[in-house]
Amino acid sequence: MELFYACECDGAVCRLDAEESGHCVRVLRHRAGDEIHVIDGAGTMLRCRIVEDSPKGVEAEILETFPGWGGHPYRLTVACCPTKNNDRFEWFVEKAVEIGVDVIVPVIGERSERRVYKPERARRIALAAAKQSLKARIPEVTDPVGVRAFIEQDPAALKLMAYCFEGEQERRSIKDVLQGYEGTDISILIGPEGDFSPEEARLAIAHGYIPVHLGTSRLRTETAAVTAAEAAYFRYM
Amino acid sequence: MELFYACECDGAVCRLDAEESGHCVRVLRHRAGDEIHVIDGAGTMLRCRIVEDSPKGVEAEILETFPGWGGHPYRLTVACCPTKNNDRFEWFVEKAVEIGVDVIVPVIGERSERRVYKPERARRIALAAAKQSLKARIPEVTDPVGVRAFIEQDPAALKLMAYCFEGEQERRSIKDVLQGYEGTDISILIGPEGDFSPEEARLAIAHGYIPVHLGTSRLRTETAAVTAAEAAYFRYM
Numbered sequence: 317m318e319l320f321y322a323c324e325c326d327g328a329v330c331r332l333d334a335e336e337s338g339h340c341v342r343v344l345r346h347r348a349g350d351e352i353h354v355i356d357g358a359g360t361m362l363r364c365r366i367v368e369d370s371p372k373g374v375e376a377e378i379l380e381t382f383p384g385w386g387g388h389p390y391r392l393t394v395a396c397c398p399t400k401n402n403d404r405f406e407w408f409v410e411k412a413v414e415i416g417v418d419v420i421v422p423v424i425g426e427r428s429e430r431r432v433y434k435p436e437r438a439r440r441i442a443l444a445a446a447k448q449s450l451k452a453r454i455p456e457v458t459d460p461v462g463v464r465a466f467i468e469q470d471p472a473a474l475k476l477m478a479y480c481f482e483g484e485q486e487r488r489s490i491k492d493v494l495q496g497y498e499g500t501d502i503s504i505l506i507g508p509e510g511d512f513s514p515e516e517a518r519l520a521i522a523h524g525y526i527p528v529h530l531g532t533s534r535l536r537t538e539t540a541a542v543t544a545a546e547a548a549y550f551r552y553m
Numbered sequence: 554m555e556l557f558y559a560c561e562c563d564g565a566v567c568r569l570d571a572e573e574s575g576h577c578v579r580v581l582r583h584r585a586g587d588e589i590h591v592i593d594g595a596g597t598m599l600r601c602r603i604v605e606d607s608p609k610g611v612e613a614e615i616l617e618t619f620p621g622w623g624g625h626p627y628r629l630t631v632a633c634c635p636t637k638n639n640d641r642f643e644w645f646v647e648k649a650v651e652i653g654v655d656v657i658v659p660v661i662g663e664r665s666e667r668r669v670y671k672p673e674r675a676r677r678i679a680l681a682a683a684k685q686s687l688k689a690r691i692p693e694v695t696d697p698v699g700v701r702a703f704i705e706q707d708p709a710a711l712k713l714m715a716y717c718f719e720g721e722q723e724r725r726s727i728k729d730v731l732q733g734y735e736g737t738d739i740s741i742l743i744g745p746e747g748d749f750s751p752e753e754a755r756l757a758i759a760h761g762y763i764p765v766h767l768g769t770s771r772l773r774t775e776t777a778a779v780t781a782a783e784a785a786y787f788r789y790m
Contacts, residue, residue: 388769407644414776450771491790531790532625534687539651546783553728553768 318344319447320374321454322354322362330354330362330376337374340366352376355446359453361385386451388416390500392548395421395466396541397508398433408538409438412545413445413455422460427510433460463505463512467520472503477525478540480511490528490544494551504528504544509537555581556684557611558691559591559599567591567599567613574611577603589613592683596690598622623688625653626789627737632658632703633778634745635670645775646675649782650682650692659697664747670697700742700749704757709740714762715777717748727765727781731788741765741781746774 320340322330332340332354340346348369354362354376360383364376394417398405409420420442422433438457446454474497476490494502505512505520512520521527530543557577559567569577569591577583585606591599591613597620601613631654635642646657657679659670675694683691711734713727731739742749742757749757758764767780 386771411776411779414770414772415780416770448773489790491787531786533651533653533786534623535651536685539648542648542779543652543783543786546780547787549768549770549780550728550784550787553726 317353317450319361319450320352320354321443321447322356325356325362325378328378329367330356330364330378332374332376334372338371340374341369341371346374351379355385355452355454357443357446357452357454359384359387361452382452384452386449387453388549389552390416390502390548391418392416392545393419393421393470393472393503394506394541394545395423395470395503396506397425397428397463397537398422398430398460399537400429400509404536404538406438406441408541409441409457410445411542413442413451414449415542415545415549417455417545418453420455420457421466422458423463423466423505424460425463425508425516426513428508429510430508435459463516464519466505467516467523467525470503470523473499473501474503475520475523475525476502476504476528476544477512477517477520478504478506478530478544479517479527480507487527487529490530490547491551493526493528494547500552502548506537506541506544554590554687556598556687557589557591558680558684559593562593562599562615565615566604567593567601567615569611569613571609575608577611578606578608583611588616592622592689592691594680594683594689594691596621596624598689619689621689623686624690625786627653627739627785628655629653629782629785630656630658630707630709630740631743631778631782632660632707632740633743634662634665634700634774635659635667635697636774637666637746641773641775643675643678645778646678646694647682648779650679650688651686652779652782652786654692654782655690657692657694658703659695660700660703660742661697662700662745662753663750665745666747667745672696700753701756703742704753704760704762707740707760710736710738711740712757712760712762713739713741713765713781714749714754714757715741715743715767715781716754716764717744724764724766727767727784728788730763730765731784737789739785743774743778743781
């Protein structure tokens with residue numbers, strides 16, 4: 317099933333941007349009158365008929381709408397420190413979108429080796445992964461933000477922090493904490509290769525974060541982030 | 554914590570191969586008398602003292618042994634069809650080792666686009682990932698085998714097949730099936746991009762495989778394989 321992303325939708329008509337239009341008309345050779353499937357990026361899939369087959373801007377008449385198409389029964393924010401090797405973070409973005417995530421926040425911690433992060437590529441990966449995994453909602457990849465700033469404004473109902481410091485702080489497994497949670501609005505904070513600083517951890521706990529562990533395996537940052545997304549996926553499976 | 558892999562161990566002494574020895578002596582500049590941590594690849598971590606610091610072949614006296622070091626409380630075989638893009642399969646190998654797997658079997662299905670697979674690179678990735686994630690046991694990456702041949706000789710107590718055919722066959726979620734399983738010996742079969750053939754699926758079911766789904770998300774082959782490993786990881790967490 318081929319999906320296109322509509323940059324613009326009103327009630328009756330949607331439009332594809334130049335890149336999607338070129339793919340639709342030049343590569344897949346769709347013409348006016350063809351039926352195509354379009355996502356609005358906000359959760360709705362649209363069955364459409366092409367009325368304007370310009371490779372610069374396809375316009376299509378909306379025949380049927382499928383709200384909540386390819387959605388999941390929870391809202392998950394994963395705030396993760398970008399890895400030194402950018403490919404590893406982008407791999408996490410692709411996999412988290414396939415599994416099911418709503419917001420990805422690149423956070424910069426005191427001990428982050430990568431202090432600068434440009435989200436444009438990750439946003440393109442999120443769009444491609446949403447289309448490939450048949451989801452009408454494209455998860456948001458926010459601009460990078462400091463760990464402290466994220467902690468101070470995180471609105472999630474259940475806030476988890478995967479915190480590696482041994483001993484110092486009692487931790488439950490993410491599985492147990494999610495099992496005991498009746499709601500569906502979750503955020504999880506994943507630290508950099510060098511972990512959070514004690515100050516960051518104290519600030520998070522002061523803001524209601526629950527320190528959790530991800531099991532006995534020692535996981536890379538991007539593997540921890542994907543494992544957190546899998547924990548939510550299995551919790552609501 | 555830096556780990557070395559011993560290609561050879563007797564009760565009292567272990568030896569590193571040329572690559573590990575060069576890394577130990579030339580890169581990390583260890584000398585005779587230094588204490589190092591070594592894995593035997595079979596599940597035991599060894600605290601050792603170097604007695605011979607040759608970059609061609611380090612020899613170390615075993616001071617203390619830690620059996621079952623970095624192990625997990627289940628035995629998991631993931632048999633997965635190699636992906637067209639080899640990086641995706643190798644990514645699965647790295648992540649499955651981090652999370653916890655015992656045997657990885659590259660299987661070639663009737664509909665596999667990749668008919669030939671060379672496991673040497675994946676074996677090096679498994680070794681590196683085991684050392685990086687602090688596991689004394691290096692999961693085995695077998696030679697490639699046909700799906701039918703694998704099905705006919707798979708000795709696992711619980712045999713699962715992630716089978717995409719909709720409707721045709723009733724499927725439970727992998728989470729439910731694992732929850733209801735009291736044992737610890739599991740294999741899971743993950744098909745190629747084009748899924749298994751109906752004949753392969755029938756053969757598997759005739760051999761006692763339970764068809765399972767991995768939830769509502771449509772996952773790429775390598776993501777399905779990692780998700781299966783995560784399902785076992787969370788089951789025994």
